[in-house]
Amino acid sequence: MNEPVWSIWELLQTLRGRAEASGLEVIDLGQGTPTDPTPTVIQTALAAAGESPGYPPAHGTPQLCRAYCDWAQRRWGATIVENDVIATVGSKELIATLPWMLGLGARDLVVIPELAYPTYAAGAAFAGCEVLAADSLLALGPANPALVWINTPANPTGKVLPTAHLRKVVDWTRERDALLVSDECYIELTHPGETAPSVLSPEVCGGVMDNILVVHSLSKRSSMAGYRAGFVAGDSAVIARLLKRRRDTGLIVPGPIQAAAVAALNDDAHVTSAQHTYERRRTLLTHGLAAAGFRVDESGAGLFVWATIGESDQATAQQFADLGVLVAPGGFYGPSGRKHVRLSLTVPDEALEEVIRRLQP
Secondary structure, X not given: OOOOOOHHHHHHHHHHHHHHXXXXXXXXXXXXXXXXXXXXXXXXXXXXXXXXXOOOOOOOOHHHXXXXXXXXXXXXXXXXXXXXXXXXXXXXXXXXXXXXXXXXXXXXXXXXXXXXXXXXXXXXXXXXXXXXXXXXXXXXXXXXXXXXXXXXXXXXXXXXXXXXXXXXXXXXXXXXXXXXXXXXXXXXXXXXXXXXOOOOOHHHHOOOOOOEEEEEEOOOOOOOHHXXXXXXXXXXXXHHHHHHHHHHHOOOOXXXXXXXXXXXXXXXXXXXXXXXXXXXXXXXXXXXXXXXXXXXXXXXXXXXXXXXXXXXXXXXXXXXXHOOEEOEEHHHHOHHHOOOEEEEOOXXXXXXXXXXXXXXX
């Protein structure tokens, strides 16, 4: 099990105090908050939709659902019915409330990755479910989970799950009538020109959405974290249940945000630009860490670099803080991360160059 969800914020505040005491300008690599400008095409669409006196559809506007389906078709050749997509208020609220929305409880098992975004466990705990961290489904033995989370590219490591592995997980969960939920919020932050596999890919799911949900977000790929625009799509019956619950609880994406999301999904050029930006930063930071004696593991995609110098995560994080740099201790994401730290790529290149200078002896 991960540490309590609140502990990381207290720990980061302690590290921030230590970083501020260094007398150096604090550089925050501890959180994955985008700092690059929101593309103009998105801002323009938001402004044009400012006249919005009525309630927006909880499902998502027809234009938005169509834009999502077209995007999935372009990216993976996936065929999705518009009714099988729901706009969400970012992805975190969906992840946190999903077990509860599905009516899961104390008798249900939720499986999460061994190194995991903590909201998976928090959402399961909120619903009263049992939580098990396991990367190998074979390790579950006779256990029959109600819900299995996977994350690709992964937070915190940046690991991309290959098509063959995804296919095995889909087959395994279908055999047990479990729901597979794939968090793919970083899926377009790959090497420029590459496309990471999705469970929506016909090669993975066989062109059938049974027992599958996928979660996507515009926060990182489009610098829209402040807009709170995400999506869940997949199994028709599950989507219908979620939609009813979401309508009942008023979880609706504002109309102007939905219009901006249409513009974001329809424009691939700014995503290609973001891929080049993050690839450049990933290369810069990876090489700088290696020169300072760190080993970088995974980190081929996504928004973070996962690094170790062989010491405890908290000791390493404190060493960074003494240099005025905030990083996230890896143990927060699972016990196997206790000798790693997670560094974000969201700051400008100049800030990363300064971090590398501070790491030099």
